[in-house]
Amino acid sequence: MALIHNLGFPRIGANRELKFAQEAFWKGEQTAEQLLARAQGIRQMNWQQQSALDFVPVGDFSLYDQVLDMSFTLGHLPERVAALSHKGSELDQYFRVARGRSAHDTDCSCVHAGEMTKWFDTNYHYIVPELSAETRFSLNPERLLSQLAEAQQQGINAKPVIIGPVTYLWLSKSQEGSHRLDHLAQLLPLYSELLEKLAEAGAEWVQIDEPALVTELDADWKRAFEQAYHQLKANRPKLLLATYFGTLQDNLQLACNLPVAGLHIDAVRGRAEVNTVVDWLPAHKVLSVGVVDGRNIWKTDLTRALDWLEPIADKLGERLWLAPSCSLLHVPVDLDSERQTNSLRALDPELLNWLAFAKQKLAEVQLLGRAINEGRASVADALAENRAAIISRRLSDRVHNSAVKAAVGGILSSFGHRQSPYVERIAKQAQHLKLPLYPTTTIGSFPQTAEIRKTRQAYKQHNLTEAEYRRNIQAEIERAVLEQEKLGLDVLVHGEAERNDMVEYFGEQLQGYAFSQFGWVQSYGSRCVKPPILFGDISRPKAMTVEWTTYAQSLTDKPMKGMLTGPVTILNWSFVRDDQPRKESCLQLALAIRQEVLDLEAAGVNVIQIDEAALREGLPLRRAEWQQYLDWAIHCFRISANGVQDETQIHTHMCYSEFNDIIEAIAQMDADVITIETSRSNMELLDVFEAFEYPNEIGPGVYDIHSPNIPTTAQMVNLMQQAATRIPAQRLWVNPDCGLKTRQWEEVIPALENMIAAAQQLRASA
Ligand code: GLN
Ligand code: ZN
Numbered sequence: 001m002a003l004i005h006n007l008g009f010p011r012i013g014a015n016r017e018l019k020f021a022q023e024a025f026w027k028g029e030q031t032a033e034q035l036l037a038r039a040q041g042i043r044q045m046n047w048q049q050q051s052a053l054d055f056v057p058v059g060d061f062s063l064y065d066q067v068l069d070m071s072f073t074l075g076h077l078p079e080r081v082a083a084l085s086h087k088g089s090e091l092d093q094y095f096r097v098a099r100g101r102s103a104h105d106t107d108c109s110c111v112h113a114g115e116m117t118k119w120f121d122t123n124y125h126y127i128v129p130e131l132s133a134e135t136r137f138s139l140n141p142e143r144l145l146s147q148l149a150e151a152q153q154q155g156i157n158a159k160p161v162i163i164g165p166v167t168y169l170w171l172s173k174s175q176e177g178s179h180r181l182d183h184l185a186q187l188l189p190l191y192s193e194l195l196e197k198l199a200e201a202g203a204e205w206v207q208i209d210e211p212a213l214v215t216e217l218d219a220d221w222k223r224a225f226e227q228a229y230h231q232l233k234a235n236r237p238k239l240l241l242a243t244y245f246g247t248l249q250d251n252l253q254l255a256c257n258l259p260v261a262g263l264h265i266d267a268v269r270g271r272a273e274v275n276t277v278v279d280w281l282p283a284h285k286v287l288s289v290g291v292v293d294g295r296n297i298w299k300t301d302l303t304r305a306l307d308w309l310e311p312i313a314d315k316l317g318e319r320l321w322l323a324p325s326c327s328l329l330h331v332p333v334d335l336d337s338e339r340q341t342n343s344l345r346a347l348d349p350e351l352l353n354w355l356a357f358a359k360q361k362l363a364e365v366q367l368l369g370r371a372i373n374e375g376r377a378s379v380a381d382a383l384a385e386n387r388a389a390i391i392s393r394r395l396s397d398r399v400h401n402s403a404v405k406a407a408v409g410g411i412l413s414s415f416g417h418r419q420s421p422y423v424e425r426i427a428k429q430a431q432h433l434k435l436p437l438y439p440t441t442t443i444g445s446f447p448q449t450a451e452i453r454k455t456r457q458a459y460k461q462h463n464l465t466e467a468e469y470r471r472n473i474q475a476e477i478e479r480a481v482l483e484q485e486k487l488g489l490d491v492l493v494h495g496e497a498e499r500n501d502m503v504e505y506f507g508e509q510l511q512g513y514a515f516s517q518f519g520w521v522q523s524y525g526s527r528c529v530k531p532p533i534l535f536g537d538i539s540r541p542k543a544m545t546v547e548w549t550t551y552a553q554s555l556t557d558k559p560m561k562g563m564l565t566g567p568v569t570i571l572n573w574s575f576v577r578d579d580q581p582r583k584e585s586c587l588q589l590a591l592a593i594r595q596e597v598l599d600l601e602a603a604g605v606n607v608i609q610i611d612e613a614a615l616r617e618g619l620p621l622r623r624a625e626w627q628q629y630l631d632w633a634i635h636c637f638r639i640s641a642n643g644v645q646d647e648t649q650i651h652t653h654m655c656y657s658e659f660n661d662i663i664e665a666i667a668q669m670d671a672d673v674i675t676i677e678t679s680r681s682n683m684e685l686l687d688v689f690e691a692f693e694y695p696n697e698i699g700p701g702v703y704d705i706h707s708p709n710i711p712t713t714a715q716m717v718n719l720m721q722q723a724a725t726r727i728p729a730q731r732l733w734v735n736p737d738c739g740l741k742t743r744q745w746e747e748v749i750p751a752l753e754n755m756i757a758a759a760q761q762l763r764a765s766a
Pocket of ligand 1: 443444613655740
């Protein structure tokens with residue numbers, strides 16, 4: 001008998017109920033009781049949907065973030081928040097860590113939020129626990145115990161889920177002078193106590209998540225695993241040690257031999273290791289095989305899964321558990337929602353038949369369980385249906401486009417090369433563009449006003465004709481151009497009024513992309529994203545931006561910068577195909593963007609920016625695999641950018657502030673100009689560009705677009721002077737950190753006035 005279980009379920013609710021409850025509470029429109037009641041409702045709904053499983057996760061729900069929850073369970077708050085513990089309820093404190101509190105609040109409990117960072121290689125962001133030599137922990141098991149009781153009351157066979165002690169420390173950051181692992185000895189007795197309490201409350205199994213095991217661990221961290229689990233083995237609940245998001249590689253033996261009752265492995269990304277684990281795993285241990293992809297939205301090929309699972313089931317018998325590869329937090333809730341919409345852009349039945357969201361993925365796990373336990377014949381109809389869906393996708397000519405495959409096959413190495421090296425091009429560009437020293441520009445978007453959003457929405461809902469829509473957007477472009485001319489910017493942009501989102505806009509115009517209506521996935525807190533679905537070979541039926549850009553150019557004599565999203569970013573912010581390597585899809589995107597670049601150039605656009613905001617996000621978990629990713633990612637960028645004449649200036653933009661470990665790749669992109677986020681790092685970020693002798697032009701952002709504050713001219717002059725100590729002034733641009741779409745015009749105009757005044761001062765004193 002194989003058992004079936006789940007590692008975690010999305011907690012936002014099928015209609016993002018949690019988001020709306022959180023935001024209403026934060027605005028003071030709802031009470032804490034109302035928020036908690038809504039949260040409980042979602043938990044109960046989730047458990048009910050999972051009730052057919054042998055074990056249902058409890059404690060995976062979170063009001064904001066599961067790592068922050070664990071910090072609270074361990075009584076571990078940042079000192080600045082702990083010092084305010086007398087102010088407000090525990091819920092207030094919780095959100096204080098999550099979101100910070102500004103000085104404008106009347107209760108004077110202002111405090112900055114915990115830092116947020118990416119959860120492994122997902123697009124989910126967690127609140128980083130902060131450690132210092134003074135850190136002390138104290139157990140606060142209430143949340144878990146009450147949710148466990150709640151689940152039991154509902155008649156659920158509950159399996160509490162916690163983050164393991166080693167991964168918890170691995171996710172933390174420690175201040176100078178304290179090592180993260182120094183805290184392990186103090187932490188373990190609390191974990192023991194917690195496990196005992198859970199056993200007392202009736203938990204037979206506890207899932208203890210240790211995904212750090214799929215990363216490169218040095219000897220200290222490996223020893224920490226040994227130490228932790230040898231100490232925790234004395235406790236009563238059986239531990240299911242959960243690893244996911246990758247392969248164990250040289251941690252495989254360690255993971256197999258830790259003294260726990262069971263091990264969960266990601267059998268989607270780590271398929272090749274499953275049999276080795278089966279062989280290595282001591283005979284008394286359960287092996288949970290994560291066979292259904294928790295990171296993607298495709299149906300599992302159940303027949304194929306059974307083909308390789310059955311021999312494993314024969315070997316393991318009762319010791320086999322089946323589950324999704326990881327928590328289902330990273331996929332949307334329920335595909336059925338998509339069927340209930342009458343939107344014109346709804347997914348069509350053919351595509352729907354290829355997809356599975358969280359609820360459907362659990363049904364797949366159940367089916368696999370039945371097939372293993374009762375024989376394939378017991379689920380023959382469902383298997384046949386699944387088979388038909390898999391084959392229809394495999395053979396569909398919506399997925400396969402031979403012309404696209406041929407185009408990728410025909411990529412020549414010359415596609416990745418500009419005609420001349422940077423020094424020669426930049427001289428030609430200078431002649432052509434006639435820009436001053438310290439040229440000024442912006443990153444692309446201007447404020448997305450309520451009217452702009454209304455215009456787009458009305459057009460989508462067919463309440464605006466094509467002609468009306470075009471007139472409205474043109475009016476917005478006119479406004480943006482006029483403002484920029486008044487300000488005296490050197491390189492203008494059209495302002496992106498027609499774009500809802502930098503990926504969706506392009507996805508909607510590319511063949512091979514589809515869009516869900518309710519496919520929301522939590523990114524952090526109440527923020528959700530709806531990644532587009534890249535399902536087929538990518539082609540570009542017609543130009544995507546040329547009309548808007550040339551219209552904008554027609555309004556000014558200044559150079560107008562064409563604005564595109566790069567292939568790597570489009571890829572990394574989408575759900576992508578699982579039937580071909582990511583690289584292959586990226587090459588197809590690169591060719592589509594290349595065509596757009598060439599069309600823009602042919603239409604007289606001399607400056608083209610290709611945003612790669614998400615280049616970093618695609619980095620694999622293991623450093624050993626970075627170079628391979630960077631090689632194809634940079635190659636794709638270069639294919640998209642490098643078809644142009646020397647006179648055409650290519651810009652790229654990246655809005656993050658970590659370049660140390662990828663500077664070589666950034667230089668290989670060979671964009672004529674790169675604009676980056678630097679204002680908050682006081683230009684220190686440029687050190688790495690200086691040390692690397694980065695040869696091309698750089699626009700280090702001089703103002704933080706995330707803040708409503710208007711930067712002063714003096715501040716920006718100062719930042720640029722600091723930049724000029726690192727990069728020669730001839731290669732510096734003056735621009736904000738990122739696009740201005742989230743700001744108001746009333747903020748943008750004075751800020752840009754000051755920015756231009758700063759550039760003028762810099763020129764005058766050069
Ligand atoms: N061109 C985009 C904008 O200005 C860039 C956004 C981004 O880098 N995230 O909005
Ligand atoms: Zn940006």
